[in-house]
Amino acid sequence: MAHRRPTQSEVARLAGTSTAVVSYVLNNGPRPVSEETRNRVLAAIAHTGYRPNNLARALVSGKSAALGLIVPDLANPFLAQLAQCFEREFFERGYCLLVGDSQDDLEHEIAVVETMLRQQVDGLVWYSVDQPPPLDVIATSNVPAVILNATESQRIQQKNAEAGRLICVATDERAHAQMATEHLISHGCTRIAHLGGPHTRLNSRERSRGWRDALRQAGLEPAGHCTAPFSREGGFAAASTLSEFNPDGVVVGNEMQAIGLLAALAGAGISIPDDIAIIALNGTDGAEFTVPSLSAIHLSAQDLAHDVVEALLGGNNTENTGQKNNENEESRTVAPVVAHAHLIGRASCGCNEKYEDTNEYRD
Structure with missing residues (x-):
């Protein structure tokens, strides 16, 4: 059996005041209420278990x-x-x-x-x-x-x-991917591949452009590029294609893809980062707890x-x-x-100790 909800009128009756005053207390205005009356209304609310009806308030206030x-x-x-x-x-x-x-x-x-x-x-x-x-x-x-x-x-x-x-x-997705790629280059990687998201997504295409920008500026040729869904399954399935490129580094579209890729490479006996260095975009707190810990560009x-x-x-x-x-x-x-974004280098890219670039990257 449904219980009847207490009403604002019952609160006002118990507090010995009007429903308008109860409303003033609940909404902190628009008219002032004495401290003694406010305390009586709050005590009545606590006693009855009254909760304001937000739907009714929205109909009146438009909020x-x-x-x-x-x-x-x-x-x-x-x-x-x-x-x-x-x-x-x-x-x-x-x-x-x-x-x-x-x-x-x-x-x-x-x-x-x-x-x-x-x-x-x-x-x-x-x-x-x-x-x-x-x-x-x-x-x-x-x-x-x-x-x-x-x-x-x-x-x-x-x-x-x-x-x-x-x-x-x-x-600036493009700039973030460029920063990630430049970090792998700083570790000595010269054959860097990119695992991107679906090509129909603009953010995937922007990240691919950033990867290519960094390689071009460093005078390097792309090792290879493939796409997959932004998921762990997508990253896992892409591992075989990426391995065919024989890369020494991979820039990954997001953290979920990277987790799947790490699992697949580990299962194939490929050492990270000794054989392939990995860095991802849009890292989260969970990047600290992958094996090895995942280097990533983190949005704040x-x-x-x-x-x-x-x-x-x-x-x-x-x-x-x-x-x-x-x-x-x-x-x-x-x-x-x-x-705002910043780079955190961890074990997956070859950073021996956790490295945090404290510079904030912005559009």
């Missing part, structure tokens, strides 16, 4: 105190770590985070975005399967959005700056989440959301957020 995060694959450790950082940042500001997994499928992704919008989320953080993302799905919405993997971010930002509702994260997930949330919310929290000046909100413009 849900919920934000949406859409990612292609929550099994990806990098995206899972990023989601955790976002949840922490939003929660500290009084927001609930709804997370949607698009399963690397664009049609499903669009359905997830539309579902988030129907839930009246106050904002979206969106890592799209496709680049550029299908922005038409949010074109008729007034919901602000952060595009985590936008292409031509400056152009998109300028086009939407007047509305102040589209924020682009600038991530916590810093990125903090910067995105600050840009999206503008320092506001759910206690003052309803008191924003609409005119100021409409005229607010936000510069693109820049993703």
